[in-house]
Amino acid sequence: MNFPTIPFELAGVDGAGTAPKVILVAGACLVALVAALLIRRLVLFLWAKKVIAVGNVSRKWVIPEHREWQAKAYVKVPAKNMIEVCVENRTLEFAPIDWKYDRVSEGDQIEVALQRARLGEEIRIVDIGPF
Structure with a gap:
C-alpha cells in the first residue's frame, strides 16, 4: 500500500482518496502538537524545587x-x-x-x-x- 504523506503527493493522486488522507495527516499533526505541548509542560515543572x-x-x-x-x-x-x-x-x-x-x-x-x-x-x- 502506497501511502502519500506529503501534501504535494496528495495533490497528485486521484481525488477520491485525497480528503481522508488529508484528514489523517492533519489529525496526526494535531496529536503530535498536543504531545509536544504536554512534554514541554512536564519538562518545565517536573522535579522543579x-x-x-x-x-x-x-x-x-x-x-x-x-x-x-x-x-x-x-x-x-x-x-x-x-x-x-x-x-x-x-x-x-x-x-x-x-x-x-x-x-x-x-x-x-x-x-x-x-x-x-x-x-x-x-x-x-x-x-x-x-x-
Whole structure:
C-alpha cells in the first residue's frame, strides 16, 4: 500500500482518496502538537524545587456557581474561591482551600510556595502559607 504523506503527493493522486488522507495527516499533526505541548509542560515543572517567597494578597473574589458544557451535557460547577497574589513583581492567581482562603484578607503579606520553570521565566503558585 502506497501511502502519500506529503501534501504535494496528495495533490497528485486521484481525488477520491485525497480528503481522508488529508484528514489523517492533519489529525496526526494535531496529536503530535498536543504531545509536544504536554512534554514541554512536564519538562518545565517536573522535579522543579519549591521556593518559599513572600507575597501580597491584592484581591480576593469568588467565581460563582455556574453551569458549563462539558462533553455531552451541562454540568453544575461549584463556586470557587480565588486570590490574586503579587509576588516577585508578578501577579498570580491561585485557588486555595477554604480554610486558607478564610484566613487571608486583601493587603496581607503571606508566604507563598512557588515553582520556577527550568526554562524561561514562568512561575506558578503551588500553595500558600501556613504550611
